[in-house]
Amino acid sequence: MLIPFPLEFPSFNIYSTPLLLLVLQAFVFAFLLLVRYFKKKYVSALILSVLIFITGYHRTTYTIGFMDWYDTYRNTKINYWLIALSLAIGPLLYFYVKSITTSNFRFKKKDFIHFAPVSLYVIYKISIFIYDASQPGFSDTQNGYLKVFLDEKYVGPLIGIVENLQMLLYLAFTIQLYYIYRKKIQQFFSNTYSLELNWIRNFLFIYSFLFLYSIFQGVIGSVITDLHWTQKWWYHFFTAVAIIYIGIKGYFTDTNKLNNLNFSVNVKENSATPQIELSEDVIKVKEKIEEFMENDKPFLNPDLNLTELSKMLKIPAPTLSDAINSGFDKNFNDFVNSYRVEAVQNMLQQGKQEQLSLLGIAYECGFNSKATFNRVFKKLTNTSPSQYAASLNNT
Structure with missing residues (x-):
């Protein structure tokens, strides 16, 4: 049936x-x-x-x-x-x-x-x-x-x-x-x-x-x-x-x-309250870091990390991290990106935007994405990259 x-x-x-x-x-x-x-x-x-x-x-x-x-x-x-x-x-x-x-x-x-x-x-x-x-x-x-x-x-x-x-x-x-x-x-x-x-x-x-x-x-x-x-x-x-x-x-x-990221060493986190007085050892390391960053410009490498920078400077990674945190009152990411933002500002002041786009300049200075570039630039300068470039054209 x-x-x-x-x-x-x-x-x-x-x-x-x-x-x-x-x-x-x-x-x-x-x-x-x-x-x-x-x-x-x-x-x-x-x-x-x-x-x-x-x-x-x-x-x-x-x-x-x-x-x-x-x-x-x-x-x-x-x-x-x-x-x-x-x-x-x-x-x-x-x-x-x-x-x-x-x-x-x-x-x-x-x-x-x-x-x-x-x-x-x-x-x-x-x-x-x-x-x-x-x-x-x-x-x-x-x-x-x-x-x-x-x-x-x-x-x-x-x-x-x-x-x-x-x-x-x-x-x-x-x-x-x-x-x-x-x-x-x-x-x-x-x-x-x-x-x-x-x-x-x-x-x-x-x-x-x-x-x-x-x-x-x-x-x-x-x-x-x-x-x-x-x-x-x-x-x-x-x-x-x-x-x-x-x-x-x-x-x-x-x-x-x-x-695939490798955190090969233990480092201290950035303290919320910066040290009032730095030790002589930290001051020496800080000066060495500043000199190396300004002369060799390792920040131009978008994949720069703490381990690589410690090898370049021949400073143990924990010591380097502590010097950046206490000496510059920044974590590693903000420290490196501050140099990148400064490099972008210098290129804009030199009129490089006439040959390169803002994003092209960002890549030249070590940034690896448009979103990161815009966010970091505004965080550190309180203005967007385009607004900063426009302000230079108006002066």
């Missing part, structure tokens, strides 16, 4: 269609990042691929719901297999940022303990399906005994609380990791790698926003008023849009630059 195909599913409406399109694209970027991992062995690409896949996979439950799957297939068992893997999101966020900010990062055996909770949860979900499937009448219902009276009644709410607490902790650790790394770059490198660091910042901001939004929505639904499924739709729509952005930016941003 032929069974008529139900016409109710799929329902392409204003709720299901946007989610469907966005989630499918998310899976495409997850696949592309996975291919990159197999081709180039970038661990960060593998982690981001899994993160995007899980985030998109979580939207699947709601996408097919808005497409009327549950109304059409009243005894569907799909609830057993659309397993919430949120317990993996926090660890994946942390290890993604760590894989970018740690030179030659590799997973260690002890790292997998972070994924023990989600692994146990998957085993639990499979176990309740096996039990419910063995009970009489299972084929005639949507959810079996353990699914209703154990999973939905007790385990589900408990897992929700654990997920939120875990996510809060991992976000805190990951944001701390990012800020510590950004400070280290300013102590070691004259290039701040702002493009790559901005990507990490935006990545963390998006997941933090989604986490806070979900908490806010949960509080509203639990304490104030029950939210209709169309009102809950917005969270899933924002999440779907977010993972498309993350997929695109994550694929096209070369985070391997940060992974």
Whole structure:
């Protein structure tokens, strides 16, 4: 006997269609990042691929719901297999940022303990399906005994609380990791790698926003008023849009630059309160640094870092860093860029803008990007490069 195909599913409406399109694209970027991992062995690409896949996979439950799957297939068992893997999101966020900010990062055996909770949860979900499937009448219902009276009644709410607490902790650790790394770059490198660091910042901001939004929505639904499924739709729509952005930016941003940076020595951070009186040793080193910077102009190399400069000056890197921080009251990045800005000003005063563009002059003076040049120049002079050049033409 032929069974008529139900016409109710799929329902392409204003709720299901946007989610469907966005989630499918998310899976495409997850696949592309996975291919990159197999081709180039970038661990960060593998982690981001899994993160995007899980985030998109979580939207699947709601996408097919808005497409009327549950109304059409009243005894569907799909609830057993659309397993919430949120317990993996926090660890994946942390290890993604760590894989970018740690030179030659590799997973260690002890790292997998972070994924023990989600692994146990998957085993639990499979176990309740096996039990419910063995009970009489299972084929005639949507959810079996353990699914209703154990999973939905007790385990589900408990897992929700654990997920939120875990996510809060991992976000805190990951944001701390990012800020510590950004400070280290300013102590070691004259290039701040702002493009790559901005990507990490935006990545963390998006997941933090989604986490806070979900908490806010949960509080509203639990304490104030029950939210209709169309009102809950917005969270899933924002999440779907977010993972498309993350997929695109994550694929096209070369985070391997940060992974290859080498912080070979420990240095002190720039003190917030400068020393009132410098020691004779620091004064001598400071004078040597000034003479070398003015005569040899190492700042013209856009990739100049603390280790290279210490070798040129034959001064230990910790001593050099301490002399820059205390003697010039600047971190390494600001110190080097101050010479670059001065070189740009000198070229503009000589009328070099008639032969070169402002960006060309910036490259000649050691800057490696337009964004960094504009930001640093305005930070150190309180005016933009174009405004400074225009002021020279008016004098």
